[in-house]
Amino acid sequence: MAVTRGFHGRRRAEADPARVPPGQYVTRDFPVLSAGPTPRRLAADWTFTIRGAVDEPVVWSFYELRALPATTITTDIHCVTKWSKLDTTWRGVSLDTLLADIDTSADYALAFSDGGYTTNLPLDDLTGGQAMIAYEYEGEPLTAEHGGPARLLVPHLYFWKSAKWVRGIELRDDDEPGFWERYGYHNYGDPWKQQRYAGD
Amino acid sequence: MEATALRRRLSWQLATVREITAETDRTHSIGLDLPDWPGHLSGQHVDVRLTAEDGYQAQRSYSIASAPTDERLVLTVERLDDGEVSPYLVDELQVGDQIELRGPVGGYFVRRPTDTAPALLVAGGSGIVPFRAMLREHGAAMGAAPIRLLYSARSFDEIIYRDELLRIAARDGIDVSITLTRSQPPGWHGYTGRVDAALLRQVSWPPDEQPAAYLCGPTGFVEAASNALVGLGHDPGRIRTERFGGT
Numbered sequence: 001m002a003v004t005r006g007f008h009g010r011r012r013a014e015a016d017p018a019r020v021p022p023g024q025y026v027t028r029d030f031p032v033l034s035a036g037p038t039p040r041r042l043a044a045d046w047t048f049t050i051r052g053a054v055d056e057p058v059v060w061s062f063y064e065l066r067a068l069p070a071t072t073i074t075t076d077i078h079c080v081t082k083w084s085k086l087d088t089t090w091r092g093v094s095l096d097t098l099l100a101d102i103d104t105s106a107d108y109a110l111a112f113s114d115g116g117y118t119t120n121l122p123l124d125d126l127t128g129g130q131a132m133i134a135y136e137y138e139g140e141p142l143t144a145e146h147g148g149p150a151r152l153l154v155p156h157l158y159f160w161k162s163a164k165w166v167r168g169i170e171l172r173d174d175d176e177p178g179f180w181e182r183y184g185y186h187n188y189g190d191p192w193k194q195q196r197y198a199g200d
Numbered sequence: 201m202e203a204t205a206l207r208r209r210l211s212w213q214l215a216t217v218r219e220i221t222a223e224t225d226r227t228h229s230i231g232l233d234l235p236d237w238p239g240h241l242s243g244q245h246v247d248v249r250l251t252a253e254d255g256y257q258a259q260r261s262y263s264i265a266s267a268p269t270d271e272r273l274v275l276t277v278e279r280l281d282d283g284e285v286s287p288y289l290v291d292e293l294q295v296g297d298q299i300e301l302r303g304p305v306g307g308y309f310v311r312r313p314t315d316t317a318p319a320l321l322v323a324g325g326s327g328i329v330p331f332r333a334m335l336r337e338h339g340a341a342m343g344a345a346p347i348r349l350l351y352s353a354r355s356f357d358e359i360i361y362r363d364e365l366l367r368i369a370a371r372d373g374i375d376v377s378i379t380l381t382r383s384q385p386p387g388w389h390g391y392t393g394r395v396d397a398a399l400l401r402q403v404s405w406p407p408d409e410q411p412a413a414y415l416c417g418p419t420g421f422v423e424a425a426s427n428a429l430v431g432l433g434h435d436p437g438r439i440r441t442e443r444f445g446g447t
Contacts, residue, residue: 001251001255001257002214002251002298002300003251003252003253004250004251004252004288004297004298004299004300005297005298006288006292006293006297007250007251007252007258007288007292008252008253009250009252009256009257009258009284010284011256022257023249023257023259025258025284031419031443032419032423032443033419033443034441034443035308035309035440035441036426036436036437036439036440036441037426037427037429037430037436037439037441038423038426038427039436081261082259082260082261115436115437116437145423179308180308183306183307183308184305184306184307196247197210197305198209198210199209199210200209200210
C-alpha cells in the first residue's frame with residue numbers, strides 16, 4: 001500500500017464503514033450514468049418478457065405488473081464509478097413472483113433493455129428475495145433518467161447489473177456477457193469483493 | 201458494434217508526477233510516468249487511488265487527456281469544492297509525488313482515428329477532457345473523418361485547453377465551436393447560449409449524414425443535449441454519453 005503524501009481523506013461521519021464497500025464513497029445525490037440517451041417510453045407501451053429457456057415466453061403489461069403483489073425495500077446501492085447511496089427505497093415486483101410459475105433449466109439470465117443495453121447474472125442472484133422489477137423510487141413513479149417506467153433492481157451487485165429501462169430477461173443455459181461485461185467490466189460484480197473489472 | 205474485452209487484469213501501479221500544468225484556476229493537467237502502461241484508446245479513463253497514512257483509501261475515475269500517440273499519460277482534474285479527491289489532486293499534488301492508478305478502463309466511449317463516420321463531440325465543462333485525447337490523436341494520426349467539437353464553458357477563463365483548442369481549430373477536418381454561457385469577454389465572436397436544439401442544429405451534421413455523437417459533461421448537461429439530439433432526429437444508437445456524476 002502506497003501512502004499518498006499529504007492526503008488525509010475525508011471520512012463521512014454519517015457513513016457507517018460497515019455499510020460502505022471498499023473503494024466507495026457515500027453520496028446524497030443520485031448520479032445518472034448511462035451509455036446513451038435516456039429512452040422515453042410511456043408505461044402504456046411498456047411490457048416485460050421472460051423468454052429463452054422456457055416453454056413459452058411470458059409477457060406482462062405495465063398494468064399487469066402493477067396488479068401483482070408488490071414489495072417495498074430500503075437498501076443501499078453501489079455504483080462501480082465509486083459512489084454509494086444509502087437507504088434508498090424502492091417498490092416493485094419481486095423476481096420470485098415473476099418466476100414462480102416458470103419452469104426452466106437455465107442457470108443464467110440476461111436482462112435486456114430499451115436502448116439495447118444488456119447485463120448478465122446467475123439466475124440464483126435474481127431469486128430468494130434478492131431482485132425486483134422496480135417501478136417506484138422513494139414513493140414516486142420511477143423517472144426515465146433512473147430507468148422508468150421500470151428497472152431491474154439487484155442491490156447486492158454493482159449497480160450496472162440493475163438494468164434501467166428493463167424490458168425482460170432471457171433465461172439461458174450458458175452465460176452470455178452483457179454490455180459492460182463485454183467492455184472489460186467484471187462478469188459478476190460483487191461490491192464487497194471490489195469486482196469492478198475483469199480479473200478483479 | 202464490436203466490444204474489445206480487456207483480457208488483461210488491471211493492476212494498481214505507482215505513477216510518478218512529472219509535470220503539472222494549470223489549465224484554469226480550478227483545473228490542472230497532471231503528466232505521469234508509469235512503469236507499465238499498455239496503451240489506451242482515446243476516450244478511456246483510469247481509476248486513481250489515494251491512501252492516507254492511517255490506511256484510509258479513496259478512489260475516483262478520471263478521463264485520460266492524452267492521446268495514445270503522446271509520450272506521457274496526462275489526467276486533467278477539475279477541483280470540485282466539496283470533493284474529497286480532486287482538491288488534493290489540484291491543490292496539494294506536486295511534481296515528484298506518486299499516486300496509484302490502474303487502467304485503461306472502458307471501451308465504449310472511445311474513438312479510433314480509423315473510424316469513418318464524422319464525429320460530433322459535445323462537451324460541458326470538464327467534459328472536454330476525453331475529447332482532447334480524441335482531437336490530439338486525430339491530428340497525429342491524420343484521422344480519416346471530420347470532427348466537430350461543441351464546447352460549453354461558463355466563461356472565457358474557464359475554457360480548458362484554450363490555446364490548444366484555438367490551434368486545433370485552424371486545422372482542416374476539425375471544427376471547434378465554443379459557447380460561453382455566463383460571461384463573455386469584449387469582442388467575443390463565439391456562441392453565448394446554452395447547448396440546446398437550436399445550437400446543436402447549427403453546429404452538428406444533419407442526422408442523415410449519420411454522425412457518431414459523443415457527449416460528455418455534468419449529468420444535466422448530457423441529459424439535455426442527448427434529448428435534443430434525439431429530438432432533432434439523430435439515431436439514439438449513435439449517441440454515446442459519459443455523464444460525470446457525483447462528487
